[in-house]
Amino acid sequence: MNPRPKPTLTRRLLSYLITLVVLGFVVAVNRPMMAAANEAYREFTINRQSYKEKYGHWSRLHVPDSFRVNAIHAALLHTGKVLIIAGSGNNREAFEAGTFRTVLFDPATDKFTEVPTPTDVFCAGHTFLGNGNVLVAGGTKSYERLEKDITHAAGVMKLKNESPNGGPRTFRKGTILLSGDNTRYRTRADVTLQPAKAMKHGDQTMIHASEVEVWVDAEKAGDGPIVRKPAQYKVDGLTGDDQRNIYGLADKITREKQEYGGDKTAYEFDPRTERYVRVGDMVKHRWYPTLTEMPDGNVLAVSGLDEFGRLLPGDNERYLVDRRRWEATPGLKRQFPTYPAFHIMDDGRLFYSGSNSGYGSDKIGRTPGIWDLTNNSFTTTPGLRNPRMTETSSSVLLPPAQEQKVMIFGGGAIGESPVSTARTDIIDLNAAKPAYRPGPDLPKPVRYLNAVILPDDGVFTTGGSSGYRGGPYQGDARSDLFNSQIYRPRANRFEKAADSTVGRNYHSEAILLPDGRVITLGSDPLYDETGRNPGSFEKRIEVYSPPYLFKKGDRPVISSGPAEVSHGSVIHFPTPDAGRAVAARLIRPSAVTHVLDVDQRSVALPLLRRPHGVTLTFPKRDGVMPSGWYMLFLVDDRGVPSVGRWVRVR
Ligand SMILES: [Cu+2]
Incomplete structure (x- = not known):
């Protein structure tokens, strides 16, 4: 028998190809x-009791269409409801239509309600x-x-x-200003110019x-009317003394990007009436300010972009709670980037x-430190790794x-930088010379990580993205992170938690609810799934139930107790679970936007077990426990918390 001829190269290639096609x-x-x-299999795994006990569990909240808003800000009110603020929600059409949204979500009933929103509070500050x-x-x-x-x-x-004479002068929108070569520029709004001040x-x-600022736009399109140097302008129509006394000055007139402009309107949102109550306007217009309650109960507003989109170079101001109005704080001049x-x-x-x-200068106000408001001194604190x-x-x-x-936790380099870090650092402010020391790394580099204090002293961290606004990161088109983890301060390490199913990057929030769950909202990705088209705002809401909610046996219960306590008081709270109560925590609810939450804190209350209850000692110092509403949690020997009981601290 003749040996079978060896197949030709062509035949061999052909048979490989056929095999590949069939396999494919x-x-x-x-x-x-x-x-x-x-x-x-994944569904089976994450729904097993043993898995939930170890990692917790996520579930999707049903949100009726009419309440699907762009959650830019969220806060837990002492009525137990979640205040969700969109304003125009980073949506230009909504802004131009004057459509501003706020909704309330009640986690006890899963019901949503609409709240009238008078002006665009998108990217306001709150506390x-x-x-x-x-x-x-x-x-x-x-x-x-752009x-x-x-x-x-x-x-x-x-x-x-x-001129000190002639009283205030109003210049209508459309007033023309003329450059030296008679190029025409139109004002964008009505403005009133006060007379000059005569001082002895x-x-x-x-x-x-006197002076007042207003945007002007060149009448003619194109580069012709661009002026790059500071110059003086004539107001069209003025003659004689008026023309000499009243004029315009502009640093530059260009076709550069115009940033978002801040507003100066302020409100107190009242949880009882569920309405915004207008209070005095701010001294400065502010977009992206931080509001911090001070130990005296007044509020300090810091940073922000002004109405022309310029970073405020350290002009901070104070809200006087009793008088419901703002005053400048020239003694507290200090510049920070936005939302410090x-x-x-x-x-x-x-x-x-x-x-x-x-936003902010890449040099000024980036270094951590301690700010003493009594003398406006600022002591920088060293040790932060990846300080950029x-x-x-x-x-x-x-x-x-x-x-x-x-x-x-984490963070990225300035602006739309592709660089981010998995670093965590911890500083002990009680130390003689406070300095950041290395903490455990997060599983992945992350921006916009939401961090929520749990009643069992864990810090639940979730979401974020490695890239800017969930966008490209090291070759991937999208970079949302779905891993969650709980930081344990005692052990100084992260414990894995169940994965979320919705990505949360820029403009997202996470908040502890009174029942011990965590609600997560919002996200504003730059791109869609393909990484090619603009992204759309994430309107789905997810709720995380931590492992302590899956432990066998009943949760401890606080049967009753006063609704109000004062600093330094010692108070008895009846509970049938005194025998197994090991800790009491007073948690100040979150008010969060742009991963900024200056309100959230958990105060330990020394506890004495009594036959039918626990006796709790409240701290004396405002700086430990600022006045306001808190959730009181009793935690048992398994680390299981009660439902939070609302207590007002005076
Ligand atoms: Cu924003």
Whole structure:
């Protein structure tokens, strides 16, 4: 028999190709089945009791269509409801239509309700006041305009008046300003210019010109009207003395990007009436400010962009709670990037963790430190690793607040940088020379990590993305992170928690609910799944139930107790579970936006077991326990907390 001829190269290649095609076909046909099998196995695993006991469990909340809003801000009210604020929700059409949204969600009944929203509070600052109202201040006056959309040169025109006579002068929108070569620029809004001030210095009278600022746009499109140098402009139509006394000054008129402009409107949101109550306007317009309640109960507003989208260079201001109005604090001039994160220390000073979000100088106000408001001194604190990656990081006053330890999580380099970090660092503010020390790394580099203090002293951390706004990261088009983990301060390590199913990056929030669950909302990805088209705002809401909710046996119960307590008081709370109660925690509810939550803190209450209850000692110091509403949790020997009981601290 002749040996079989060796197949030619062509034949061999052909047979490989056929095998490949057949294999590919088999895989393609079975892929949905394999994916379904994987999914079924995952479902089976995460729903097992033993898995839930160890890692907790996520569930999706049903949100009726009419209440699907862009959750930019969220706060837990002492009525137990979650305040969800969108304003215009980072949606230009909504802004231009004047459609501003706020909804309330009641986790006890799963019901949503609508709240009328008078102005655009998108990207305002907020914090709780001692009476439980949420102070909401600033917001959006104008949307950004990108360079590619700017057809007409524009700039900020300072109108000046050097005459003390003639009273206030109003210049209508559309007023023309003329450059030296008679190029025409139109004002964008009505403005009123006060007369100059005449001031006596000894026997001399000095005139201080008044001024008001307004956007102007070139009448003609294109680059012709661009002016790059400071220059003086004539107001069209003025003659004689008026023309000499009243004029315009502009640093530049260009086709550069115009940032979002801040608003100066302020409200107290009243949880009882569920309405915004207008209070005095802020001194400055602010977009992305931080509001911090101070130990005296007043509120400090720091940073933000002004109405022309310029970073406020350290002009901070104070809200006087009793008078419901704002006043400038020239004695507290200090510049920070937008949404700087402050934590009130036990002695009333503010610790700036270095976390911030959005905009700011790359040099000024980026270093963490302790700010003494009594003399405006600022002592920087050393030791933070990756100090250039604090933007979009988060920071938490670790539980319990008495230990005065702050932890910073992740963050990215300034602006739309592709760089982010998995670093956590911890600082002990009780130390003689406080300095950040290395904490355990997060599983992955992350921006926008939401961090929530749990009643069992764990810090639940979830979501975020490695790339800017969930966008490209090291070759992947999308970079949302689904891993969650609980930081255990005692053990100084992260424990794995169940994966979430919804990505949460920029403009997302997470909040502890009174029943011990955590609600997560929002996310504003730059791109869609393909990484090619613009992303859409994430409107789904997820709720995480921590492992303690799956332990066998009943949760401890606080049967009753006073609704109000004062600093330094010792109070008996009846409970049938006194025998197994090991800890009591007073948790101040979250008010969060842009991973900034200066309100959240957990205060330890020393506990004495009695036959039919526990006796709790409340701290004396405002800096440990600022006045306001808190949730009181009793925690048993298995680490299982009671449902939070609302207590007002006076
Ligand atoms: Cu924002």
